[in-house]
Amino acid sequence: MILQQHSILFLAIFFLSLIGGHESIKFSCNRTCGAKHLPYPFGFSASCDIHLNCSQNGDMLINEFPVQIVGQDTIKINLEPRCDRPIEALRSLSTKNYAPKSTNAILLNNCTSGFSPCNIPSISVRTHFESLNCSNNSSLSCFSRADSANGFFDYNMANISQCKYLLSSISAESFAGSAVSLEIQIMELRWWLQGDCRCSEDAICNQVESPAGPGFRCHCRDGLAGDGYLAGVGCRKDAGCNPAKYLTGRCGAGARPAVFLGGIVVAAVGVGLGLVCCLVRRNSISKAKSFRKLHRAEAADINIPIYPYKEIEKATNSFSEKQRIGTGAYGTVYAGKLSSDSWVAIKRIKHRDVDSIDQVFNEIKLISSVSHPNLVRLLGCSIENDEQILVYEFMPNGTLCQHLQRVRGDGLCWPVRLTIATETAKAIAHLHSAVDPPIYHRDIKSSNILLDFDLKSKVADFGLSRHGMTDISHISTVPQGTPGYLDPQYHQDFHLSDKTDVYSFGVVLVEIITAKKVLDFSRPQDEVNLAFSCY
Incomplete structure (x- = not known):
């Protein structure tokens, strides 16, 4: 019993010693919501620097709105269309740490007069929101400013007091002043920390002129990983970082070896080897199939990009129903973003026979052999994991x-x-x-x-x-x-x-x-x- 107590005490001292040197870690900040874990400065308790809400179902929320993505610079939230959502809901999205971007097309309803500008054509707005049948749908107004000085939504210029309700939002990515891709029912918020820069020495400080005053965000320099904040994990080398130093947020040259972590690593490797042995046969068969398909693609003179299946899966959020935009006799089409960060249409072809890959190659060769402004362009394909996937340019206005x-x-x-x-x-x-x-x-x-x-x-x-x-x-x-x-x-x-x-x-x-x-x-x-x- 005494030996067991000493062991527990030793382990407690050991782990405390790993993190004890990091004075700024906030033990009272809860960063976990269901299966989701957010890095500094976000969390789900009042003591966190940027406080988000967590529902009983484990969903991240800002006010009433579900959080879709928390990114390095922005937060995307879902705005389901509602005819009777008070206009005050829009103002509540501007806080000391985040506010709507100017490129959002804010859709307001029951307005006494319209206003401009809006970088989304009115046909596109009506296309996605005409089915709501709001009592005053004729007074629907859209506002956005791609050329805003500080990149934030300007409430004064919008004069939102003329409108009673916040209907929804369209997040728009723009180029040369024109919207080039749209995310319907999405609002994008820019976030920051208030005050002067508090970044680690290997980070770059980006100053933000926010509606609430001066702020900043930190980004690690090229070749380094981490959040870049003094109060976070700072920046570390991308590879070869000492585990003990990683926990204290001080990865880099001169990190002291943690000898007793070697035992933990060895044990983990031992368990991992057992799993690897069980999976090696299945993986080798899958890789062999993928290699044969890739070889056949080269032999068939396929001259378009061949995307890894994992990249396709990530782009479609594992073929999420929320990103499905069409279903036909020969496949299902999803909207997604690949490495170019622009929207594409991803067609997942149904298996039509035992060896339909030859038919897919024929289709690819046929489509890629023609080019015309009124023919949809084929941008790439994926033929791994027994999947047959074609990537086309995205057409935002449907059929x-x-x-x-x-x-x-x-x-x-x-x-x-x-x-x-x-x-x-x-x-x-x-x-x-x-x-x-x-x-x-x-x-x-x-x-x-x-x-x-x-x-x-x-x-x-x-x-x-x-x-x-x-x-x-x-x-x-x-x-x-x-x-x-x-x-x-x-x-x-x-x-x-x-x-x-x-x-x-x-x-x-x-x-x-x-x-x-x-x-x-x-x-x-x-x-x-x-x-x-x-x-």
């Missing part, structure tokens, strides 16, 4: 079908419809005439016509596309496509030609003119198929 059916927006005016029809025709003509051999899309439909930020159209989804032949008028293949758009002649004789796409485009034109569904079983029997009802 033509969604706009015609008013799932997004209040419909499209005639000039916009005519422009979309013209641009789609140019894309199809390019595939049929400017490419040798020609490409037959085989799935032209309004849900495969995507709209960019300016509502310019781009034809997408080449999953069914095939090369045609220049020396014969058609090729024979099993008819595939979407009911309502499928060429009856092709369905009857299996002869695929450019006329197949032309027929489908004709159906799209009828859709554009009438804004009716292609197939609608609520219509009379002879009008269920939109194309046949026009005869």
Whole structure:
């Protein structure tokens, strides 16, 4: 018993000695919320330098708003649309340690008069918030200032007293004064610590002119890791750092060896080796498959970036439902950010047969062989982990079908419809005439016509596309496509030609003119198929 007590006392003294030299550690600051742990200066108790809330479910909150990301410079919070959220909720987001960025498009409702500027086109605002049916939706106002002097939202210029409610927010990334990517129902806050710089000697101090007065943030210099704060863990070398010094926040040259930590490390390694032995066979098989696929990609002359699966998984937050933007017969599409930090559309292809990787390679070669302003660009792929994933440019305004059916927006005016029809025709003509051999899309439909930020159209989804032949008028293949758009002649004789796409485009034109569904079983029997009802 005495030996056991001495052992416990020894361990207590040992661990206290590791952290005792760091006078500024605040033992009373709780930095854990459920499964989430935040670094200095954030925490979930009143004694923390920047105090966030923690719900009973383990969700991080700022006031009533869920926290999505706590970053090195900013905090992103979710703002679910609400018609009756008091305008005071917006002011409560400005504190002594954080405030909304000026590039947010703040959406306010029930305003006595509108105001400007807003760097988000009104069509994009209506597209994402028209389904709310607020009593005074006509008085919806949007405010943002990409050129704000200090980078923070200016309450005086917005004159928010003219509005009663905070509806939602759109976080916008801008370039040359124009918004280039949008995060809907998200508000981005800039954070800081008040006062003069209190950074470690290996950190850079970034001064912040905040609405609450002078502030600062610390960043470790290149080659060093840590938070950079004197009251945090400071900065340390990225590799080779002594564990004892890491706990005290003083990693770097001259760190004293901690001999007795070696025993702990050895024990941990022993346990790890046991796990490694159990997993080595599975990992080797997985790596072999990935190597074979990569080798086949090189052999197939795939000349687009091949992304690691882990990077794709991270970009989609493990294929989160919150980031799903579409589902089709051949795969699911997610919004995500890759290393370039810009939004992309990530298509996770369903397995269509035992060895569909060859089909994917064919699709990649076909899509990457064409370039046209009205065809969606393929940016890369991933073929690891038995997954087949294609990465496309992101189209923020959804599909033509969604706009015609008013799932997004209040419909499209005639000039916009005519422009979309013209641009789609140019894309199809390019595939049929400017490419040798020609490409037959085989799935032209309004849900495969995507709209960019300016509502310019781009034809997408080449999953069914095939090369045609220049020396014969058609090729024979099993008819595939979407009911309502499928060429009856092709369905009857299996002869695929450019006329197949032309027929489908004709159906799209009828859709554009009438804004009716292609197939609608609520219509009379002879009008269920939109194309046949026009005869």
